[in-house]
Every structure is written in structure tokens, then in C-alpha cells.
Amino acid sequence: MLVDAIEAINDGFVLFDSDERIILANSKFKAMYPVALEGQFDGIHFEDMVRNSIMRLLGTDVFPTTDAVEAYVVRSVWRPTVSLDTVAERQLESGRWVRMSDRKTSDGGVVGIRTDITDLKTREAELEEADQDYGPSRIRWR
Secondary structure (H helix, E strand, O other): OHHHHHHHOOOEEEEEOOOOEEEEEOHHHHHHOHHHHOOOOOOOEHHHHHHHHHHOOEOOOOEOOHHHHHHHHHHHOOOOOOOOEEEEEEEOOOOOEEEEEEEEOOOOOEEEEEEEOHHHHHHHHHHHHHHHHHOHHHOOOO
């Protein structure tokens, strides 16, 4: 019943154990990160997820060398000694925007929620453009 409830959530859900391996992920999470997961879901290590995702950018201005990739991976992995309670926004390779919320569990694992905020980001950009085109005094709020 719990798995069915997690699958019914409108957002991506993931649970990592204290060894940073996926225990459970719903289909929405898997759909957001198909390249990062490379068909593996249960048991994939967080570090491997990050590495799989950014290796596609190897040789680009963002990650010109494998050393640059590895430096990013080292910065991105969770540290067990750090209290994890983060919220961040990132644009995926697909162009969609995701709000990522991660919380540490009592046994040292991590639970994450991924919310697609693409529509919100699009609206923000439209408002910023309108503000630049017409100035704040010309926008009427209701």
C-alpha cells in the first residue's frame, strides 16, 4: 500500500539508504532522470547517478575533461557528517526545471522530492521580460 501511495504522488520521489543507494523511486522520478539512471534504478549509488548524468557533457565548455567531471562529482556527493536539509532548483538536460528537496532520515538515508517547476519558471521569465519591456510602473497587479 505504501509503494502504491508513493507511486500516486504527483512529484518524483526517491529514497536512498545510508550507503547512498536508491532503495525506492517512483516512476515520475525515473522519468526525470533517465540518462542518470541508465536503466538501473534500485541499488544505483548517488555518485554514479551524478557521474552518469554529467558524462554526457564531457568535452564541452562545462566539463572539458574527466578531471572536471570528477571534481563536480566530489562536490555533489552528500557527506554523512553534514546535516542534509536542502532545497535547490536545476534545469535538466530535457530543458525542464525541477525543484529538488532532500532531507536526511533518522537512519542516515536521504528522502528526496522532485517537483517539476517548468511552468513557474516560464511565467517568471515572462514577467521579467515584461518588467524590462514596460517597467514596473506599467504592470498592473490585481
